[in-house]
Every structure is written in C-alpha cells, then in structure tokens.
Amino acid sequence: MAHLELDDVSAAYGTFQVLKGIDLSVARGETVGLVGPSGSGKSTILRVLTGLLPPSSGEVRVAGDVVDYSRASEIRRLRDRCAIVFQQYNLFQNLTVLENVTIAPTKIRGRKRAEVQPEAEALLARVGLSDKLGAYPDELSGGQQQRVAIARALCLKPEILLLDEVTAALDPELVSEVLDTIRGLAAEGMTMLIVSHEMGFIREISARVAFMAEGRVVELGSPADIFDNPQKERTRDFVGKILRH
Amino acid sequence: MELFDLLTYYNVLFLAQDALTTLALSAFGCVLGGILGTALAVVRLTRGKLTLPLRGLALVFTEFFRRVPFLVTLFLCFFAFQFGGLEVSTLTVGCVTVVLIGTAFLAEIVRAGLQSVHPNQWHAAEAMNFSLLQTIRYVILPQAWTVILPPAFGFFILFIKDSALASQIGVVELTYVGKVLNNRGFSAGVTFGTILVIYFAISFPLARLGAKLEKKLGSSRTR
Amino acid sequence: MDYTFQYGQVWPYLPYLLSGAWLSLQIAFLAFCGGLLIGTACAAMRSFGKGPLLIVVNAYVIFFVNTPQLVQIYFLYFALPDMGIYLSSYMAVLIGMTLNAGAYLTEIQRAGFESRRRSEMEAAEVLGFSRLQQVRYVILPHVAKVLFPPLSNHYILMTLGTSMAAIFGVEELTGRALNVNSQTFRSLEVFSVVALIYIAVTLVASVLLALLGRYGFRAKMRVV
Ligand SMILES: Nc1ncnc2c1ncn2[C@@H]1O[C@H](COP(=O)(O)OP(=O)(O)OP(=O)(O)O)[C@@H](O)[C@H]1O
Ligand SMILES: [Mg+2]
Numbered sequence: 001m002a003h004l005e006l007d008d009v010s011a012a013y014g015t016f017q018v019l020k021g022i023d024l025s026v027a028r029g030e031t032v033g034l035v036g037p038s039g040s041g042k043s044t045i046l047r048v049l050t051g052l053l054p055p056s057s058g059e060v061r062v063a064g065d066v067v068d069y070s071r072a073s074e075i076r077r078l079r080d081r082c083a084i085v086f087q088q089y090n091l092f093q094n095l096t097v098l099e100n101v102t103i104a105p106t107k108i109r110g111r112k113r114a115e116v117q118p119e120a121e122a123l124l125a126r127v128g129l130s131d132k133l134g135a136y137p138d139e140l141s142g143g144q145q146q147r148v149a150i151a152r153a154l155c156l157k158p159e160i161l162l163l164d165e166v167t168a169a170l171d172p173e174l175v176s177e178v179l180d181t182i183r184g185l186a187a188e189g190m191t192m193l194i195v196s197h198e199m200g201f202i203r204e205i206s207a208r209v210a211f212m213a214e215g216r217v218v219e220l221g222s223p224a225d226i227f228d229n230p231q232k233e234r235t236r237d238f239v240g241k242i243l244r245h
Numbered sequence: 246m247e248l249f250d251l252l253t254y255y256n257v258l259f260l261a262q263d264a265l266t267t268l269a270l271s272a273f274g275c276v277l278g279g280i281l282g283t284a285l286a287v288v289r290l291t292r293g294k295l296t297l298p299l300r301g302l303a304l305v306f307t308e309f310f311r312r313v314p315f316l317v318t319l320f321l322c323f324f325a326f327q328f329g330g331l332e333v334s335t336l337t338v339g340c341v342t343v344v345l346i347g348t349a350f351l352a353e354i355v356r357a358g359l360q361s362v363h364p365n366q367w368h369a370a371e372a373m374n375f376s377l378l379q380t381i382r383y384v385i386l387p388q389a390w391t392v393i394l395p396p397a398f399g400f401f402i403l404f405i406k407d408s409a410l411a412s413q414i415g416v417v418e419l420t421y422v423g424k425v426l427n428n429r430g431f432s433a434g435v436t437f438g439t440i441l442v443i444y445f446a447i448s449f450p451l452a453r454l455g456a457k458l459e460k461k462l463g464s465s466r467t468r
Numbered sequence: 469m470d471y472t473f474q475y476g477q478v479w480p481y482l483p484y485l486l487s488g489a490w491l492s493l494q495i496a497f498l499a500f501c502g503g504l505l506i507g508t509a510c511a512a513m514r515s516f517g518k519g520p521l522l523i524v525v526n527a528y529v530i531f532f533v534n535t536p537q538l539v540q541i542y543f544l545y546f547a548l549p550d551m552g553i554y555l556s557s558y559m560a561v562l563i564g565m566t567l568n569a570g571a572y573l574t575e576i577q578r579a580g581f582e583s584r585r586r587s588e589m590e591a592a593e594v595l596g597f598s599r600l601q602q603v604r605y606v607i608l609p610h611v612a613k614v615l616f617p618p619l620s621n622h623y624i625l626m627t628l629g630t631s632m633a634a635i636f637g638v639e640e641l642t643g644r645a646l647n648v649n650s651q652t653f654r655s656l657e658v659f660s661v662v663a664l665i666y667i668a669v670t671l672v673a674s675v676l677l678a679l680l681g682r683y684g685f686r687a688k689m690r691v692v
Contacts, residue, residue, distance in 0.1 A: 050372040079374045090369035094387035103383060104373040156373065308692055312624075312670045313663040314631035316642055321663060324655035406536035413635060420539055433546030441535045441543060448534035 001064050003028040003191045004049070004082075004160055009058035011048050018044045020215040021058065026160070029189040033202035033223070036212030037238060042195040043087060045212075046162045049193070050084045051075035062160070083158035087165040087195075089149040091137040097124065098133040101152045109156075116155070123151040127181050146178050160191045167198045175201075199242055203227055211235045250431070252439075259422055264443050266336075267418040270343055270411060271404040278347020279397065285352035286359060291377060303352070310349035315410050318342050323414050339416040343408060350400055358393035359385055395459035402451050406444065419443060478657045481648045488644035489665050495640060496627040499562055503569025503626075504619075510570065511577035525574075532571030538632055540564050545636055557636035565629065572622060580615035609685070616687045620677035624670050631666075641665060 002025035011019040018041045026032045034042050047053040049060065054069035061067070062081050068074045091100050101120040105111045124130060127147035137145055146166060153161060166182065167175045179201055186192065186205055196202050202209060203223040211219045211226055211234075219226060219235045230236045285303045288296065310318060322342045326333050362385050370380040412421035423440040427433050510525045517525065532540065541564035544555060555563065592606045634642035645662040649655050674691045681687040 052368055052372060076374050079372060084372050086365065086369060086372075088365055090365040092366060092369065092384050094384065104375070107383060108374050108379060304692060308671075309663070309667065312628070312667040314628040314642065314666060316631045316634065317645070317659055317663050317666060320645075321656070321659045324659060328656055406534075406538075409536035409538045410632070412538075420536070420542070423539065423542065427546065432550055433543070434550050437539055437543040437547055440539050444535045444539060445531065449530065452534060 002026060002061075003030070003063055004193065005059075005061040006045070006048075007059040007061065009045075009048060009055045009060060011044060011053055011055045013053070017056075018215050019048070019055070022215075022217055024210055024217055024220070026191055026193055027207075028191055030207045031186045031190075031192045031194060031205055033206035033209040034193060034195045034212060035197070035199070035202060035209060035226075035238075036218075040212045041215045042212055043164055046084055046164050046193070046195065049078075049082050049160075049162055051078050080156070081158060082160045082162055083153035083156045084162040085146075085149045085153050085164060085166060089137075089142075089145045091145055091148055091152070093137055096134050096136055097129060097140070097148050100137070100148055101155045104152070105155055120151070120155050123154050124148070126184075127151050128177065143175075143177050147181060150178070150181055154185075160193070161185065163192060163194045163196075165195055165197065167196060167201070179205075199227065211238065213238070256426065260419070260439070260443060263417055263419050263422045264447060266416070267405060267408055267444075268447060270336075270339055270408045270416070270418060271401060273340055274343025274347035274404055274408075275351065275397070275401045277344045278349075279351045279355075281344070281348040282351030282353075283355045285348065286356040287377070287381060289352070289356055290359060290381075307349045307352050310346050311353065315342070315346060315407050316413060318346060319410060319414055335411075335415045336417070338414060339408070339411040339418075342411070343404065346407075347400075347404065351397060354396045354400060355389075355393055357396075358389040361392045362388045391462040394462060395455065398451075398455045398458060402448055402455060405448055405451075409444070473657055474654055475657050475661070477652045477654050478648065478661055481644075481652075481658075482661070485641060485644050485648065485662060485665060488639060488641040489669055491638075492627065492630040492633075492640040492642075493669065495558075495562060495565065495630045495633060495638075496623070499565035499569050499630075500623050500626055502562075502566035503573045506566070506570030507573025507577055510574040511581060514574065514578055515581055529571045529574045532568050533575060537564060537568045537629060538635070540568060541632065541636065557633070557638050561630075561633040561636055561638055565626065565632075569622070569626060573619070576618045576622060577615060580611050580618075583611075583614050612685045613687045616677075616681045616685045617689050620674075620681060620689070623677070624673060627670055627673065628666065 004026040006022050006024045009019055009022045010017065022041075022045060024032070024045075034045065036042055044053065048055050051067075051069065059066055060069075060078075062078065067078050092103070095103060098117075098120060101124060102113070102116050105116045105120075106113050121130070121133065124133060127150055129144060129147055129151070132140065132144060132148075137148070140148065150163075150166075163182065166178055175198065179198075182192075182194070183205060194202065194206065206223055208220060209223050209226040210217050211230075211232075213234050219230060219232050225231075226235065227239055230239050285307060288299050288303045289307075291300065313321075319338070319342045322345070323335070323338045326338055326341075359381065366384055366388065367380060370384050375383070408418060409420040411418055412424065415421065419440055423436050426436045510529060513521060513525045514529075541560055544564050545557060545560035548555060548560075588606055588610065589602060592602045597605065630640055631642035633640050634646055637643065639647070641662055645658050649658045652658065671691070678689040678691050681689040
C-alpha cells in the first residue's frame with residue numbers, strides 16, 4: 001500500500017483550475033521528485049497535501065485513509081502526518097531559531113518544553129546550526145533559514161516530508177549544505193515528495209520522478225526514464241531545455 | 246487683566262480637573278475600545294459558515310459607528326438610556342459613546358495591522374495546525390503591533406479632541422467648563438482661548454510622542 | 469425597557485431632514501475644497517519656503533491640528549464679535565472647518581510629497597524626460613495615487629464633522645434632527661433615522677471615491 005496517494009485530484013484558486021486530475025503515489029520510505037515548468041502546479045500539490053487548499057475533486061489517501069477535507073479534525077490529522085518546508089521558508093520572523101522549531105510541538109501539540117528542547121537542539125545540530133539557536137530569521141542567510149525550516153518540519157515528527165524548491169533561492173555553495181541534509185533523511189527512510197529545479201539532485205535522490213505540466217502529471221518514471229529517455233513530446237521539450245543550461 | 250481673574254485657584258482647579266476628565270474619557274474609550282476592537286478584528290478574520298453571522302454583525306457594527314457622527318452617536322446613547330428608563334450620569338453616557346466609537350475605529354486599525362503581516366506567516370502557522378487564535382497570539386500580533394500602535398495612538402489623540410463634543414450633553418469636560426466660565430461673565434476670547442491652549446498642551450506633547458514612537462517602531466525589526 | 473418605536477411621526481419630516489443632509493454635504497464639500505487649497509499652498513511652502521513664512525505655516529498647522537475643531541469654532545463664533553467681527557453661525561462653521569481641514573490636509577499632502585521615489589525620478593531622467601515631463605508623467609501620477617486614499621478618508625471624516633454645525637444652530641442634518649426632536653419628542657426614532665442617512669450618504673461617497681481612486685489613480689482602495 002502506498003504511503004501517500006493522490007487519486008484524480010483537481011484543485012482551483014477561485015475559478016482558476018490549477019490541478020486537473022493528478023494521479024500520484026509515494027511508497028513508504030520512497031523519495032519522489034516533482035519537476036516541471038514554473039506555474040505547472042507543483043507548489044499547489046503540496047498545498048493540497050497540507051490542507052491549505054482543499055481539492056475540488058478526487059481523493060487524497062495517507063496510509064490508506066481517505067482524507068475528508070470537509071472535516072477540520074481530518075485536516076488537523078493530515079497536517080500532523082505531513083510536514084512542509086515552504087519555497088520561501090516562511091519562518092516566523094518574531095521568533096528565534098530555537099523558538100521557531102519548538103513552538104509547534106510545545107504550544108500546539110502540548111508537549112513538555114524540557115522534552116522538546118533537546119530534540120530541537122539535536123535537529124539544529126544535525127543541520128549545522130548549533131551556534132545560531134538564539135538568532136532571528138532576518139539575521140540568517142538563505143541557506144541557514146532553509147535548514148531551520150527543515151529542522152522545524154522534522155521536529156513535528158512527520159511521517160511524510162514535503163519539500164518545495166528547497167534550493168531555489170540558494171547560491172551554489174549553500175545548495176550542497178541543504179542537499180546533504182536531505183540525503184541523510186532519504187537514507188533514514190523518510191517518505192518524501194520533493195519539488196526542485198535542481199535536476200542533478202532530483203536524479204540522484206529520487207526513486208521516481210513525476211514530470212508535471214499545465215496541472216497534469218505528464219510522465220512518471222525512474223530518473224533515467226524521465227531524463228534520458230522521455231517518452232512524451234512535452235517531457236522531451238522540457239528536459240531538452242533544462243539540459244542545455 | 247481678565248486672564249488673571251480667570252485663573253483663580255478655584256477656576257484653575259476646575260479646569261485641571263476637567264482636562265483630566267477629557268483625557269480619561271478618551272483613554273477609557275481607547276483602552277476598552279482597543280480590547281473589544283481587537284476581538285472584532287479577529288472575528289472578521291475567521292472563515293467558514295459557522296461564524297458568518299458573527300462576521301456580519303462585526304461588519305455592521307464597525308461600519309455603523311464609523312459612519313455616524315460622534316454627536317449623533319452621543320445623542321443616540323443619551324436617549325437610549327433615557328427611554329430605557331436607566332438613570333445614569335451623563336459621564337456614563339459619554340463613556341459608552343467613546344467605547345462604541347473607539348471599538349469601531351480601533352477594530353479597523355487592528356484588522357489592517359493583522360493583515361499587514363505577510364501571508365506566508367499565516368500559511369506556515371496553518372500548515373502546522375495553529376488555530377486562528379494561536380496564530381494571532383504567537384505569530385501575528387508580535388509582528389503586527391508595531392504597525393498597529395502608531396495609528397492607534399494617533400486615533401487616541403484625535404479622540405481627545407473629539408471628546409470636546411461630550412460637553413453637548415453636559416459631560417463636565419474641558420469644553421463644558423469653557424461654556425460655564427463664559428456664562429459666568431468671562432469674555433469668550435479669554436475663556437475659549439484658555440481652553441484651546443489647554444487642549445494644545447495636552448495634544449501637542451502626545452503628538453510629538455506619537456511621531457517619535459512611529460519613527461522608532463518603523464526602524465526597529467518586527468519582533 | 470418597554471419602549472415602543474413610532475416612526476410614523478418622523479416620516480413626514482424625512483424631506484426636511486434630507487434637505488438638511490444636502491446642506492451638510494455642501495458644507496463638507498466647500499470646507500474640503502477650501503482646505504485643499506490652503507493645504508496645497510501650505511504643503512508647498514513647507515517643502516520650498518523658508519524664513520518667517522515657514523514659521524507662520526508651521527504654527528498654523530500645529531495649532532489647528534492639536535486643538536478641537538469645536539472649540540476653534542466656538543472661538544470664531546463667540547470671541548470674534550468682541551473684536552468687532554460678526555460671523556453668521558454658518559460662516560463661523562464653514563471658516564472653522566476650512567481652516568481645520570487646511571491644517572490636516574497640509575500634513576497629509578506633505579506625507580504624500582515625501583513619498584515620491586528617488587529611483588523612479590532617476591529612471592525618468594535617464595530616459596531623457598524633461599523636468600516638466602517628469603512632473604507630468606512620474607511625480608504627479610505617483611503623488612495622486614498615494615494621496616487619494618487618505619484625502620478621501622479625510623473627506624468622509626469631514627462629512628461626519630459637519631454635524632458640529634448643529635451646536636451653533638445651523639440647520640444641517642443634525643441641526644434639523646434636533647428641531648424635529650423638539651417637535652415630536654421621538655428622540656430615538658429621529659436620531660436613528662438621521663444615523664441611517666449619514667451612513668447612506670457616506671457609503672455612497674465612499675463607493676464613488678473608491679471607484680474614482682481605483683480607475684482614475686490606480687490607488688488601492690476598498691469600501692469596507
Ligand atoms: N494564491 C493564488 N491565487 C491564484 N492563483 C494562484 C495562487 N497561487 C498560485 N496560483 C496560480 O496557480 C498556478 C500554479 O501555481 P504553483 O505555485 O503551484 O506553480 P509551481 O509549479 O509551484 O511554479 P514555480 O515553479 O514557479 O514555483 C500558477 O499559474 C499560479 O499563477
Ligand atoms: Mg512553486
């Protein structure tokens with residue numbers, strides 16, 4: 001049974017149809033890469049999976065449980081299981097690095113501070129930020145903020161991690177810091193859905209890659225299939241442009 | 246000189262006391278109005294069908310008291326108490342009026358402040374299962390208060406001057422005292438000149454303080 | 469608390485009240501226009517003037533912004549006669565409101581002028597705009613866009629502020645409400661009807677101003 005499944009999922013912003021019947025599944029412990037041109041709806045899929053945008057039709061299943069988006073309790077449960085790292089990090093600007101990581105476990109889930117804090121410190125140490133615990137987001141570089149966002153998501157102990165363009169805003173040197181962290185998670189068996197423009201990285205880390213365009217999954221396959229031997233015209237077009245860079 | 250006659254011990258006391266009433270009236274309206282206004286602002290940010298009637302009420306309340314003149318609201322409150330058969334002092338009527346109006350205006354100021362925080366802060370909190378109140382308390386208000394405070398303070402200063410209207414139903418505040426002294430035979434020029442100066446002495450330092458506050462908060466980071 | 473509302477006695481006075489509302493609108497409009505002239509002149513002087521004139525302008529603005537309009541009008545109406553200047557209540561109110569508006573609109577406009585962006589002007593200069601073209605195509609549209617919302621907001625506040633005229637016996641909307649009240653003693657009915665008229669009048673003004681602002685000046689405005 002797949003860990004995460006989207007079955008003919010459509011979603012719209014107002015009347016603007018963004019997702020037009022997405023079928024996608026991620027097995028337990030698998031890493032799936034999501035690639036495609038800008039505006040194709042990659043971020044929107046992740047918004048649906050965190051309940052920020054309810055789908056207009058179709059079904060989302062987590063470990064076989066169908067998510068009923070009309071019930072607040074099910075959306076809460078979905079958010080407990082899937083954690084997201086946003087494209088723009090979205091760190092809380094009024095909180096320090098450590099507070100950003102601990103606030104949801106302590107204030108929202110009601111766990112003990114004494115218990116959460118060591119975990120948070122360990123996670124931040126793991127992403128190489130032990131010396132920045134008291135810093136505020138606007139005192140950090142983009143790559144550091146990105147890693148705080150990853151630690152914040154991990155401290156929620158999610159089953160599934162959703163990563164949106166984790167490297168988009170980073171310069172090449174910082175990219176490797178973040179990617180190392182994600183490689184580690186993949187090795188530990190975290191179920192992950194990763195959106196990225198970093199084709200080399202997607203290729204290396206993903207078991208399967210989904211190519212999206214205009215709100216549909218155009219092609220799905222192993223990285224080698226998608227990047228070296230694309231079947232569809234649209235995919236060839238995209239891959240061709242990417243590889244020429 | 247007539248001015249010295251006016252400034253007898255008794256009259257000065259009279260004036261000082263009523264300057265205090267003026268200040269207290271607007272401070273009361275702003276503090277209580279700020280609390281109630283924040284509640285209204287939060288209500289207006291809720292979503293879903295459940296709170297729709299509440300949202301509608303909050304909207305009607307804020308629009309009503311922001312679009313009816315102070316004086317008319319004052320009369321409405323005055324007569325509402327009278328016909329309701331409640332024996333209350335005119336000061337009470339004044340207090341109720343300033344709270345109603347303060348609530349409506351501050352609700353809009355607070356709402357604008359809350360909405361000024363970047364949407365991605367709301368999204369992040371929502372994705373981590375923060376409730377609306379938790380989001381506002383832990384994330385939004387700590388960032389929005391620097392945006393809210395300067396206009397709220399500006400409103401407070403404006404309100405001090407508006408409360409001059411409360412003299413119309415006989416609330417003993419500065420303007421009322423002016424009328425009383427004028428009736429006692431002091432010339433209008435001296436009486437109202439003095440009252441103007443007293444208002445100025447209250448409002449001007451506060452306005453300077455407000456400008457400083459705005460500068461300081463504007464340059465500080467949001468936390 | 470068993471008050472029964474009887475609007476029947478108030479309805480016949482509706483045309484009377486509405487023509488009072490018309491007078492309110494006139495006062496607000498005249499005072500706003502006068503205030504806008506004064507405010508523009510003063511804002512220009514604050515930006516470019518110096519010496520005694522600047523001091524006078526500053527004193528005027530600071531004084532009028534920091535004292536209540538009501539007491540200002542009291543002063544005009546009751547104190548000026550001692551100096552041999554007699555103003556009708558209507559004129560006292562109109563002059564008082566105009567002077568008050570002038571001071572506030574100076575402040576508002578100065579903030580607007582200060583907001584014009586250096587980078588845009590530099591871009592215009594690089595593109596070879598003349599000084600006049602810069603004003604016409606870059607500065608004015610931007611200043612108008614920034615100024616329009618706070619100016620409309622002040623206009624609405626001034627419409628409400630006209631109710632002060634009633635205190636001096638001017639028969640605008642609130643003044644007429646007081647008259648009707650003393651004839652019918654249906655106070656709550658009269659004042660609730662009057663409140664609704666104020667709401668209707670300012671709502672219409674807000675909608676029109678928001679439309680004008682949006683389509684005329686590309687200003688971000690909303691009504692509620
Ligand atoms: N809040 C919104 N309201 C309306 N339309 C939106 C909103 N957010 C995104 N869209 C539209 O939805 C479409 C898909 O957006 P999405 O953010 O999912 O794209 P994406 O694939 O993540 O692109 P990118 O690679 O640039 O991040 C775009 O056409 C975008 O304009
Ligand atoms: Mg995106």
